[in-house]
Amino acid sequence: MATAVVAVLIGLALGRFVFADAAGAPSIARPGPQTPQARIAALEAAVEANPQDLPSWQALGGAYTDRAIYSSDPTFYNLADRALDRAAELEPGNLSTMLGRANLSLSLHDFRAARRLGGRIVAEDPFSAEAHGVLVDAEVELGHYRAATRRLEQMLEVDPGLPALSRTSYLRELHGDLDGAVLALQQADVAGASRGPAAAAALTLLGDVLRKRGDDGAAEAAYQRALRIYPELIAAEVGIARLLASDGNRPRAIKVLTALTERLPQPAALTLLGELLALEGREAEAADAFALVEATAALQRDAGQDTDLEMALFAADHGDGPAAAVRLGRRAWRARPDNIYAADALAWALHRAGRDTEALPLMRRALRLGTSDALLRYHAAEVFAGAGRDQQARQQLREARDTDPWFSPHHQPSAGALARQLGLRVPPAWTRP
Amino acid sequence: MRRLVTVALAALAAVALLAGPAAAHPLGNFTTNTAAAIVVGPDSLDVTYVVDLAEIPALQAVQRADADGNDALDDAESRRYRTQQCVTLAEGLQLEADGTRMPLTVERSELAFRPGQAGLDTLRLTCALRAALPSSEGETVLTLSDTNLANRVGWREITAIGQGMTLLDSNVPTTSSSAQLTAYPQDQLQSPLDQRSATLRVRPGPGSEAATPAALGNALPGGVDRLAESFTALVSTRSLTPAFALLAVGLALLLGSLHALAPGHGKTVVAAYLISREGSSRQALGLGATVAVTHTTGVLALGLLLSVTDAIAPQRLYPLLGVASGLLFAGVGLLLLRQAWSARRVGGHGHDHGHDHDHADAHGHSHGGHDHPHADAHGHDHARRHDNPHGQNHADGHDHSGDHSHNHDRRGLSWRSLVAPGLAGGLVPSPSALVVLLGGIALGRAWFGVTLVMAYGIGMAAALVGAGYLLVRARDRMARRVTQHSSGRLARLGEVLPLVTAALVTTGGLALAARAMTGA
Numbered sequence: 001m002a003t004a005v006v007a008v009l010i011g012l013a014l015g016r017f018v019f020a021d022a023a024g025a026p027s028i029a030r031p032g033p034q035t036p037q038a039r040i041a042a043l044e045a046a047v048e049a050n051p052q053d054l055p056s057w058q059a060l061g062g063a064y065t066d067r068a069i070y071s072s073d074p075t076f077y078n079l080a081d082r083a084l085d086r087a088a089e090l091e092p093g094n095l096s097t098m099l100g101r102a103n104l105s106l107s108l109h110d111f112r113a114a115r116r117l118g119g120r121i122v123a124e125d126p127f128s129a130e131a132h133g134v135l136v137d138a139e140v141e142l143g144h145y146r147a148a149t150r151r152l153e154q155m156l157e158v159d160p161g162l163p164a165l166s167r168t169s170y171l172r173e174l175h176g177d178l179d180g181a182v183l184a185l186q187q188a189d190v191a192g193a194s195r196g197p198a199a200a201a202a203l204t205l206l207g208d209v210l211r212k213r214g215d216d217g218a219a220e221a222a223y224q225r226a227l228r229i230y231p232e233l234i235a236a237e238v239g240i241a242r243l244l245a246s247d248g249n250r251p252r253a254i255k256v257l258t259a260l261t262e263r264l265p266q267p268a269a270l271t272l273l274g275e276l277l278a279l280e281g282r283e284a285e286a287a288d289a290f291a292l293v294e295a296t297a298a299l300q301r302d303a304g305q306d307t308d309l310e311m312a313l314f315a316a317d318h319g320d321g322p323a324a325a326v327r328l329g330r331r332a333w334r335a336r337p338d339n340i341y342a343a344d345a346l347a348w349a350l351h352r353a354g355r356d357t358e359a360l361p362l363m364r365r366a367l368r369l370g371t372s373d374a375l376l377r378y379h380a381a382e383v384f385a386g387a388g389r390d391q392q393a394r395q396q397l398r399e400a401r402d403t404d405p406w407f408s409p410h411h412q413p414s415a416g417a418l419a420r421q422l423g424l425r426v427p428p429a430w431t432r433p
Numbered sequence: 434m435r436r437l438v439t440v441a442l443a444a445l446a447a448v449a450l451l452a453g454p455a456a457a458h459p460l461g462n463f464t465t466n467t468a469a470a471i472v473v474g475p476d477s478l479d480v481t482y483v484v485d486l487a488e489i490p491a492l493q494a495v496q497r498a499d500a501d502g503n504d505a506l507d508d509a510e511s512r513r514y515r516t517q518q519c520v521t522l523a524e525g526l527q528l529e530a531d532g533t534r535m536p537l538t539v540e541r542s543e544l545a546f547r548p549g550q551a552g553l554d555t556l557r558l559t560c561a562l563r564a565a566l567p568s569s570e571g572e573t574v575l576t577l578s579d580t581n582l583a584n585r586v587g588w589r590e591i592t593a594i595g596q597g598m599t600l601l602d603s604n605v606p607t608t609s610s611s612a613q614l615t616a617y618p619q620d621q622l623q624s625p626l627d628q629r630s631a632t633l634r635v636r637p638g639p640g641s642e643a644a645t646p647a648a649l650g651n652a653l654p655g656g657v658d659r660l661a662e663s664f665t666a667l668v669s670t671r672s673l674t675p676a677f678a679l680l681a682v683g684l685a686l687l688l689g690s691l692h693a694l695a696p697g698h699g700k701t702v703v704a705a706y707l708i709s710r711e712g713s714s715r716q717a718l719g720l721g722a723t724v725a726v727t728h729t730t731g732v733l734a735l736g737l738l739l740s741v742t743d744a745i746a747p748q749r750l751y752p753l754l755g756v757a758s759g760l761l762f763a764g765v766g767l768l769l770l771r772q773a774w775s776a777r778r779v780g781g782h783g784h785d786h787g788h789d790h791d792h793a794d795a796h797g798h799s800h801g802g803h804d805h806p807h808a809d810a811h812g813h814d815h816a817r818r819h820d821n822p823h824g825q826n827h828a829d830g831h832d833h834s835g836d837h838s839h840n841h842d843r844r845g846l847s848w849r850s851l852v853a854p855g856l857a858g859g860l861v862p863s864p865s866a867l868v869v870l871l872g873g874i875a876l877g878r879a880w881f882g883v884t885l886v887m888a889y890g891i892g893m894a895a896a897l898v899g900a901g902y903l904l905v906r907a908r909d910r911m912a913r914r915v916t917q918h919s920s921g922r923l924a925r926l927g928e929v930l931p932l933v934t935a936a937l938v939t940t941g942g943l944a945l946a947a948r949a950m951t952g953a
Contacts, residue, residue, distance in 0.1 A: 037586070071586070073489075075461040263584050265463060265489050288496040291504075295492050298551035299462045 039063050047086075054094065057087035061100040069107055070234070072266045072296060074303035080104050095121050095128070102134045109306035111141040111336065129159035136167050143338030145174065145369060162188045162202055169209065174340070176370035178213045178403075185209065200230035207239050212373065214404045216243055234260065238269045246406030246429070250276055267293045267310070274318065275410040290318045308332040312345040316352045317410060325349035333362075340366045340376075348379045356386030367396075374400040374407030378415050385418060394422045405429035462488045462550060464587035468614045469526065469579060471593035473566075473600065473635050478575065480537060480562040482522055485614035488549045490585070491556035515542040519560035525581035528564050531574055537562040557614070570637060572601065578630040588617065591631045599638035605631040678881070685885040689892025692863055694900075717905060721898030723855025729890035732866045733883065754861045755949020761857035762942025769935035857942070861949075866890070 040063045046056040064080035067073070084104060087097040102117035118134035125131065132155035139148035152171060155164045169184035185206040189199070207222035220243050226236040237260050244253035257273040260266075274289030293314060300307045309332035316325035329346035336342040343366035350359035363383045366376060377400035384393035397419055400407060405427040416430030466485040471478065486494055498506055498514035506514065519542040528535045540561040549555040566573070579589065591605045600607075605628060611617045731754075866889045870882045 071461070071463060073461040073463040075463075262493070264586075265493065284502045291496070292489065292492055295489060295551070295553055296462075298553065299488060302551040 037067075040067060047083075052090060054087055054090045055096070057083050057090065058094075058096045058100050061087060061097075062103065065100070065104050065107055071264055072268075074296075074300045074305055077104070077108060077303045077305060095125055095131075099128070099130055099134070102131070106134060106137055106141075108304055109141075109309075109335065111138045114138040115142065127158050129155055129161070129163065132158060133163050133167065136171075140171070140174070141336050141339055143336055143340065143342070145171070166202060166205060169205065173209060173212075173373075174369050174371050176372040178209060178372050181209045182206065182213065200226040200233050200236070203229070204233060204236045204239060207236065211239065211242065212404055212407075214406075216246065216406075219243060234264055234266055234269070238266070238272065241269070241272065242406075245272070245276055245409050248432070250280060250409075254280065261289070261292075265292050265296065267296050270296075271314065271318070272409070275408070279409055290314075294319060306332075306335055308335065309342055309345050312349050316345075316349045322349060322353035326353050326355075338365065340369055340371060344376050344379055347383055351379070351383045351386055354386075356383055359383045360387050360389075372399075372403055374404040375411070377403065378407065378411055381418060381422075382414075385422065390422060393418070394424060397422060397424055401425075401427055401430075461586065463490065465490050465582050465585035466588035466590075466611075466614050467579065467581060468588075468590040468592070468609060468611065469577065469631075470609065470613065471577060471591065471605075471631060471633070473575065473593065473595045473598045473633065475597045475637055476566055476568050478528065478535070478564045478566050479540075480526065480528075480560075480564075480577070481613075482519075482526065482560040482562055483614050484518070484522065484556075484558040484560075484582075485588075486556040486558075487587075488551065488553040488555055491546070491549070491554055494556055495554075511544050515544040515558055515560075518542075518558055519562070522560055522581050523562050525579065526562070527576075527578045527580060529576045530566055533567075535564040535566065537564045572634055572636045575633040575635060576630065577633075580629075588614065589627050589629050590614070591628045593631055593633055595635060595638075595640040597637065597640055598635045599640070600633055600635055602634035603631065605633075681881075681885060682888045685888035686892035686895070689866070689889035689894075690896035690899075691892075692866075692889070693893040693896035717898050717901040720855050720901065721894035724897055725887075725890040725894035727856050728863070728866070728893055729887050731861070732863070732870055732886050732890070735867065736870055752949045756946045758857045758861050759942045759944070759946025759949055761853060762945060763939050764942070765853050765857065766935055766937070766939030766942050769938055770932065773932045773935045863889075863893070 040060070043056050043060040043063055047053055047060060050056075061080050061084035064076045064083055068076035068080065080100075081104065084097060084100050087094065087100070091097070098117050098121055102114045102121070105111070105114040105117065114134055115138035118131050118138060121128055121131035122135065132151055135151040136148050136155060139145070139151055149171060152164065152167055155167065158164075165184045165188040169181040172178075172180035172184060185202060188202055189206065203222045203226035207219045207226065210216075210219035210222060220240065223236045223239045223243070226233055227240075230236075237256065241253045241256045241260070244250075244256060254273065254276050257269055257276070261269050261273055270289045270293045274286040274293070277283075277286035277289060297307050297311050297314075308328045311319070312325050312328035312332050315328055316322060319325075326346070326349040329342075329349035333342045333346045343362045347359040347362040347366060350356070350362070360383060363380050367380055377396045381393045381397035381400060384390070384396060397415065400415065401419070401424070406412070406429050412430050412432070416426050419426045419430060464487045466487070468483045468485075470481040470483075472481075494514070495504075495506060498510050500510055500513075501507075516539070519539040523537045523539055526537055528537055540563050542561070543559040545557045545559075546554040547557060566575075577591065579591065588611060590609060590611060592607060592609050593600060593603050593605050594607050610626065866886050870886045
């Protein structure tokens with residue numbers, strides 16, 4: 001779940017989604033809808049034919065970054081880095097190159113570097129919607145939500161298109177306004193702000209928000225539409241698998257996810273697969289899936305990507321255990337001071353380590369925006385209950401139940417147990433083993 | 434000797450050039466990469482199909498293959514995995530000759546792991562596949578389409594060469610641009626190659642110019658032993674620490690001696706030669722050294738030859754070398770026979786070495802009162818020296834008048850007389866040594882492969898020398914007994930022994946040649 005959230009986050013962070021058009025590369029012929037591979041191949045051919053082709057190098061840097069995010073394969077970060085280095089050599093101080101670098105920093109989770117670069121671009125070019133987008137994302141990740149909102153307003157003034165609307169949706173979601181979040185994305189959809197694969201990506205985001213709101217039917221429709229536009233969109237397939245699992249169709253969800261991870265072993269999909277397999281009593285296979293998540297994380301670290309937040313939650317639930325989780329959580333919290341999800345991850349790790357009193361203030365920071373997220377609320381309920389604050393625990397658990405009782409196949413059984421303990425009504429989703 | 438060294442060095446240099454450094458997967462930690470190296474022969478087509486799995490797919494593969502769930506592949510699991518995978522992959526390769534589907538069968542398979550990024554392993558599966566081709570004097574159109582792993586991201590490569598067949602037309606290159614998935618091009622940012630089908634128009638005739646190491650490996654004759662295969666797998670799996678390198682060299686020695694002890698390697702012939710030549714243990718050592726040098730040079734030279742030219746198909750080369758080796762033995766045997774015959778006619782002299790009872794202090798003693806300043810000159814054959822005044826087996830035409838003073842000539846004689854059987858013994862490069870070498874090359878560890886081949890040759894020589902030494906001892910003991918009881922059957926046996934052994938050498942050599950000719 002955590003990794004899924006982050007995947008969406010990064011998708012948003014780039015603004016251009018995974019199939020972005022060339023950033024600031026007017027000289028590039030605009031091809032129709034293209035797979036990421038085909039796009040990369042075309043750009044590689046262009047720079048090979050003309051190694052001085054600055055716009056193509058810049059676009060290539062962006063395309064590699066997109067590919068890394070799309071596939072979760074960290075190798076492409078190195079390639080993106082090299083392409084951007086080459087572009088910087090050709091023309092030092094070029095704003096488009098700097099923007100590419102800022103986006104790469106964002107996806108490597110170096111948010112301070114991204115904010116610095118975004119600030120420099122905006123100082124020279126106040127009308128760069130993309131630079132504003134970088135700043136919004138960096139501020140959100142660093143936990144400066146008010147600054148992020150201000151930056152978003154500037155971005156909307158410059159270009160009220162899909163990138164800005166998707167960020168609007170996310171900030172609304174963070175502030176507990178799921179309806180508003182859905183609305184922003186529907187606006188983008190209706191306005192036809194984007195066509196082709198980008199529209200498919202936007203539809204996937206819409207599906208995710210609808211699912212979090214518990215609107216499974218509408219969510220599935222959004223995912224299906226996304227897949228009709230772009231059949232290989234893995235995020236949409238993961239979304240459908242989540243719906244299948246919550247629909248009680250666990251074996252089918254497992255089948256879908258197995259096929260999916262065979263082709264592209266994405267951590268979010270693997271985590272979900274492992275959780276479902278464990279619930280089916282297929283422990284050995286679950287362990288295999290989790291081992292793959294850890295291997296991918298090791299490769300990501302190797303490629304310079306900071307995955308502490310995701311891995312803190314993973315370690316707390318499936319991996320190396322509470323002590324490792326606390327260590328990772330602390331690092332995540334230092335990298336994103338005051339980000340609500342970093343606070344949540346550390347608080348959850350501390351809870352698993354039996355240190356609920358330490359977790360309590362962090363959990364309160366995590367809840368400060370009133371975010372409507374069932375997993376976050378469930379974490380909070382456990383922490384409050386562990387610290388003896390039954391009243392607050394009951395309130396948080398009720399919130400989780402009413403937002404999305406199918407929030408996590410892994411946590412649902414324990415959520416049911418906690419609900420019984422706290423004397424709350426237990427929804428059907430939480431009674432199934 | 435110097436020439437041998439030169440050839441060996443040239444071979445080493447060529448081998449080093451062939452090998453590329455090991456490289457990460459620039460295409461991604463998630464990629465599944467394949468390379469099919471096609472070798473079209475006159476009546477069969479070989480495909481060396483390599484699957485190179487980057488870190489994540491490699492882990493997935495191990496998880497699937499690990500039946501007992503202990504996170505490690507034991508021998509049985511690994512064998513089952515590579516066998517099953519190769520069968521599946523062979524089915525996924527659709528080969529047609531003039532529109533007729535030709536099934537590919539798995540000849541052998543190999544599984545190796547190499548260290549990748551972040552402490553994870555990458556996996557390399559090699560399937561040697563073969564299909565029979567209808568023999569045709571005219572042109573044939575061959576098509577190969579690779580339907581394996583269609584939806585995986587990665588490098589897809591097909592190469593094709595002819596061996597004894599000319600490729601009139603081909604839409605794929607002859608050499609691998611990734612050194613069979615061991616060194617992906619890194620000098621540029623590059624998307625994966627995506628070659629999934631090959632169409633070749635072929636006709637009998639001279640082959641292509643260059644072969645790839647893997648293609649060579651595939652072209653070896655059958656019977657490469659399991660031991661050598663698993664050894665190669667072992668060498669490729671581990672990182673090369675000094676301790677492990679020593680262990681590997683030790684294992685190569687052992688493998689070589691085991692190979693020499695396997696039936697049909699001219700051992701009996703060499704041993705018989707030693708007996709009939711009344712060689713000493715030191716000569717046995719010299720003979721062994723010659724075998725080791727010849728064999729190592731032979732393997733390296735063959736590696737070099739096959740990598741630079743394709744005029745000769747190794748399948749054809751092997752019988753030729755076998756026949757040459759057998760005939761060389763037979764020739765040596767005939768000479769011995771002649772000498773033995775003459776010795777017998779003159780009589781008596783053949784027993785001189787009966788006095789040479791102690792091999793430990795045998796060096797430098799004098800025969801017939803003259804002094805041997807050269808320690809290695811003592812082992813010459815008195816009988817022959819006295820009774821073969823015409824020097825029929827010595828091209829240098831030195832004096833054979835029986836004069837005891839030509840020490841230097843005798844020394845040369847003794848060395849040269851060793852070279853012929855040594856050459857014969859080491860002439861046929863053992864396929865398993867070649868596999869070890871090619872394994873080293875394919876894994877980017879050419880120098881290590883060369884070292885291993887040398888160790889292999891030394892091990893082989895050691896076994897041959899050991900057997901020879903034991904026989905020499907036995908012969909001496911028997912000869913002593915013969916002199917003690919010079920009457921009776923034993924004495925007569927002692928007299929005919931050189932004849933018998935020389936005959937043995939001759940027939941043994943002929944048998945080896947015949948075996949090589951019939952391709953057994």
